Amino acid sequence: MRATHTPDTGAATGGLRQAMAWLHTWCGLWFSWLLFAVFLTGSLAVFEEPITHWMTPEQHAEEAAEEAARASLPATAPVAGRAQRLAHASDYMTQHHRSKDMWEIWPADAEGGGELKVYWFDEQHLYAQAKLDANTGAPQPLLPPKVPARGTLGGQHFVDFHYNLHGGTLGLWIVAIAAMVMLLALLSGVITHKRIFKDFFTFRPKKGQRSWLDAHNAVAVLSLPFQFMIAYTGIVFTATTYLPAGVWAHYGNDAGVHLRYTTELTTPGLQPRSGRPLAVPALEPFAAQAVALTGQPVRAVVVDHPGDASMRISVYGWNDPKGLVRRMSDATGMVAFAPDGRVLQLRLPGGSADGSASFVSQVMSNLHMAGLGGWPMKWLFFLCGLAGTAMMGTGAVLFMVKRRNKSLREFGGRTAQVYRCIEALNIAAITGLAVACIAYLWANRLLPLMIDQRASWELRVFFGVWLVTLVHAWLRPPRAAWRVQLWTLATACLLLPLLNGLTTGDHLVAEMARGDWESAGVELTSMAFGLLAGWGALLLLRTGKAVQPRRTAHPSLGSAGERP
Amino acid sequence: MTGGPGQRLAVRVLLAVFAGYALASAFAMALPSLLPMPRAQAVLTATLLGFVVHLVAALWVFTKPDLRRVAAGLLLPAVLLTALGLALQRTGA
Numbered sequence: 001m002r003a004t005h006t007p008d009t010g011a012a013t014g015g016l017r018q019a020m021a022w023l024h025t026w027c028g029l030w031f032s033w034l035l036f037a038v039f040l041t042g043s044l045a046v047f048e049e050p051i052t053h054w055m056t057p058e059q060h061a062e063e064a065a066e067e068a069a070r071a072s073l074p075a076t077a078p079v080a081g082r083a084q085r086l087a088h089a090s091d092y093m094t095q096h097h098r099s100k101d102m103w104e105i106w107p108a109d110a111e112g113g114g115e116l117k118v119y120w121f122d123e124q125h126l127y128a129q130a131k132l133d134a135n136t137g138a139p140q141p142l143l144p145p146k147v148p149a150r151g152t153l154g155g156q157h158f159v160d161f162h163y164n165l166h167g168g169t170l171g172l173w174i175v176a177i178a179a180m181v182m183l184l185a186l187l188s189g190v191i192t193h194k195r196i197f198k199d200f201f202t203f204r205p206k207k208g209q210r211s212w213l214d215a216h217n218a219v220a221v222l223s224l225p226f227q228f229m230i231a232y233t234g235i236v237f238t239a240t241t242y243l244p245a246g247v248w249a250h251y252g253n254d255a256g257v258h259l260r261y262t263t264e265l266t267t268p269g270l271q272p273r274s275g276r277p278l279a280v281p282a283l284e285p286f287a288a289q290a291v292a293l294t295g296q297p298v299r300a301v302v303v304d305h306p307g308d309a310s311m312r313i314s315v316y317g318w319n320d321p322k323g324l325v326r327r328m329s330d331a332t333g334m335v336a337f338a339p340d341g342r343v344l345q346l347r348l349p350g351g352s353a354d355g356s357a358s359f360v361s362q363v364m365s366n367l368h369m370a371g372l373g374g375w376p377m378k379w380l381f382f383l384c385g386l387a388g389t390a391m392m393g394t395g396a397v398l399f400m401v402k403r404r405n406k407s408l409r410e411f412g413g414r415t416a417q418v419y420r421c422i423e424a425l426n427i428a429a430i431t432g433l434a435v436a437c438i439a440y441l442w443a444n445r446l447l448p449l450m451i452d453q454r455a456s457w458e459l460r461v462f463f464g465v466w467l468v469t470l471v472h473a474w475l476r477p478p479r480a481a482w483r484v485q486l487w488t489l490a491t492a493c494l495l496l497p498l499l500n501g502l503t504t505g506d507h508l509v510a511e512m513a514r515g516d517w518e519s520a521g522v523e524l525t526s527m528a529f530g531l532l533a534g535w536g537a538l539l540l541l542r543t544g545k546a547v548q549p550r551r552t553a554h555p556s557l558g559s560a561g562e563r564p
Numbered sequence: 565m566t567g568g569p570g571q572r573l574a575v576r577v578l579l580a581v582f583a584g585y586a587l588a589s590a591f592a593m594a595l596p597s598l599l600p601m602p603r604a605q606a607v608l609t610a611t612l613l614g615f616v617v618h619l620v621a622a623l624w625v626f627t628k629p630d631l632r633r634v635a636a637g638l639l640l641p642a643v644l645l646t647a648l649g650l651a652l653q654r655t656g657a
Contacts (some may be wrong), residue, residue, distance in 0.1 A: 018625055023626045044628045061631035183619055188626075203569045234614055243614045245589030250596050355605035361612065 007315040020188040028395050029422070033429035034178045036392040040433060042162035042230075043157040043385030045155065046370055046378050047525075050518035052154030055444045057504045059148070060516070080134040082107050082298060083284035085116045088137030088282055093118055093306065094129070103303040105283070108134075111298050112320040125259075132348040143219060151454030152444055157462070158437075163234070166459065176242050179231045186220075186227055193217065208543075209401050216394040223387035230388065233368035236361055267304060267336070269344055278339060281544070283313065290315035294333025296349055311339045317349060326376040329359060330366045395432045400426060424473040424481075431485035432469030438526065439465040445495065445503040446463050478541070486537035493530030497523040572631060580625040583638035588618035590642040593649030603654045 044051065051120025053060075075278060080088075089105040097120050100318040104119040115131055122128040131140045153160070164171035174553070204210045240247050251257045279304060287298045312347065317333035324330055327350035334353065336345035345353045352359035369429065370381040400423050402408075411418040440544065443461035447454060473481045500523065501507040511520040596603065596611035621638055628634050 019627050023623070172576075179619065180615070184622055187619065187623060232615070236612060239608070239611045239615070243588060243592055243611050246592035246596055246611045246614065246649075248601055249593035250607055250654045261604060261607065263606065264602075266606065268602055355602055357601070357605040357608040357612070361608060 009504070016215055017192055017238075020191040024185050024188040024192050025399065027181050027188070029399050031178050031181045031185070032392045032396040032399075033425055034174070035182055035394070036389055036429050037165075037303075037433050038162050038175055038178060039385055039389040039392060040437065041158045043382050043389060044437065045162050046382045046385065047521070048155030048159050049250075050155070050521055051158065051441075052152075052156065053518040054522040055152045055441070056148065056150055057500075057506060058150055060519075080116075082287060083111060086283040086287060086301060088132055089116060089118050089301075090522050091137060092132055092139065093120070093303075094280065096130075098307055101305065103306050105301045107287075107298055107301065110298065110299070110320075142471070149495060150444070150449055152458055153455045153530065157459065163237075172238065172241070176235055176238070179234050182226070186224070186231070189223070191222065195223075209398070212394055212398040212401050216391060216398050217421060219387045219390045219394065223384045223391070226381075226384040227391070230385070233364040236364045237368070239361075259418075265358060266354065267314070267338065269336075270304055270312050271310040273305050274309040277307060278309045278311060279311075280311070282341055284315050284340070286314055286335075289337075289341075289343075290317070290335040290442045293335050293346055294348060296320070296333040298433075299332065312344065313337045313339065314345075319349065323349065325372060327372055328363045328366065329331050330371045331359075331362055359400050396426045396430065412419075423478045424470070426469035427473035427478065427481045427485060428466070431482065431489055432466055434529070435469055435485055435489050435492065436462050436466035438496070440491065441496060441522075441526070442492060442499060445499050483537055483540055486533050486540065490530045490534035490537060492520040493526045493533060494519050496526040496530075575631055576625055576634070579631070579638065580622040583635065583642070584621035584625065585636050587621050587642045587645075588614040590645035591617045592650065594645040594652075595649075596654060597649055597652030604617045605657070606654070609618055 004555065012248075016306035035037055053063075085107040086105060089103075089107065093100075093103045100120040102121060106115075106119070108116065113142045117129055117131050117135045119127055119129045124384055129142070133140055157166075160166055163175055165174060167174065202330065204214055232334040240258070247257060247261045251261050283301050283303075287301060291298060294317050295541070296319070298315055299318040300316045300397070302314045302316070304314070314334060314336040315326055319330065319332050329350045329352070331347060331350055331352065333349040334345070335343060336353075352362075370378050373380075400419065403419055407415055407419070409415045440458060440462040443458045447457055447461070451457060469485055472485070497508050506519070508520055508523055511517075511523070592610045592614040595613065596606035597610060599606040601609070625634050625638070628637075629637075
């Protein structure tokens, strides 16, 4: 773990382990702040739905009513059957969208009721849709989306931020680069620690630098397979965006290349249009056969090249949520037919028909999102994600703790100033981000319901608070800044249930009593974070007392005088 | 290669990032020509493995002292693999 005095001498000399130690230290340092943010928000993203639920209290009654309505559905009057729905959709598409390359018909929900919808790609190649009356086939006006009582991004904020920092394609690239650097830091870290498993069983508490190193090693080794998995599977989602050379080399590099590739990947064997007309056959026999083959109710019927002899009719199934828990892949059942009824392709639920690479890719994406295993798996991912967060945090702190005791003078005459910057960034990246996350939840309760762009304002609070913590960390001595931000975090987390009670009248006991474990879970988890932050603040207080004489002896040393 | 330690480090980082990416790209271009599977599957496989190639290349850059050898060791195979991928371009599925 030793960084050497002149930069390049550490980069590739002094043996493999030293070179790897150098790489681990510097990749780790420069990217630990960003990765801490990605990991903390990514861990919270596991609970996207409970967080959204907590952030939309006005919809709780509505959700409960919908649930009740769904439960009583089979008792209501019979609705149009699948055959009739498919026929209506096919007629509508023939009449209005005959020449489109693809029709996509969603006949009904998993119980056979609900809405009948059709989709196609418009001239700009964007998804367009229409809703049809299931009984008459008449197009129905699409209702404008309901204006929510409390405008919010909810848990989606954490999902978006953890993969693109709300920064579109640029953000996507930044996070992907961070993920690659993280893999590099993991690999070099493993090579550095020759006694990796011995390290795991070593913990020397209350020993300053030693303790930070032990903690860093312990959380890293404990969750190492998870960390490799989550970083690599994260990149897999948009692999061909980051590394498009393979697609370019074999599909050409014009504008439509990516679409050609994904079409071939997901619908192999689709022939080019032949130019010979062929009427779209009745779709119900295909749907019925698909149900028999896959055992799933029909979710969507996709007709590629409708009205052409090269037509292909694919029927996709509805996944049973209970079945998903036990499957590596979240792929639905799918049967692709030629227009004469021949089965071209069959994919059983959770299986693969497209090929091994597609299957592996699908499994990895599903794994990244904790798509299997239900709630226990979500909690495991949450805890492993927090271990990764702790790995970044302890690593960043360790870098400074080591150098507070003895400057390594890596930055020549400017070393003290650079250390000061790193210290401030550590504080803002670790406690500052955590404070910003809880401030986002506070903003959800405190911002007036009527303001314009309310969801954006919640985000502005998140970024604004984060910026304030950075300024604070820069202006105040590091120890004081750590202490204030930790106490702020502890207070804000512990008081979240109180805030909820004061603003909505709901409270923990009532939530638990009515079985609303999503809301209760958010508040209990927040309180657990609060206790953790409070414990950290107390530890800081205790170590601070021990070095009091030294601090008064060197009042002018600034950060270098702030010794633990 | 001449220059102070700072410059040498900068060259090394640039090699790890860009030459490593070039090698990964070249690998993703060449491998689909050799894999006996449908074109889209082969491209996806090669792309997913390309990230591993980049990682190994970057690690290697930081273990070898001689920058000239590092540059040659990354860029020559990159050129060869690119040529191979383009020569054996797959056209059908």
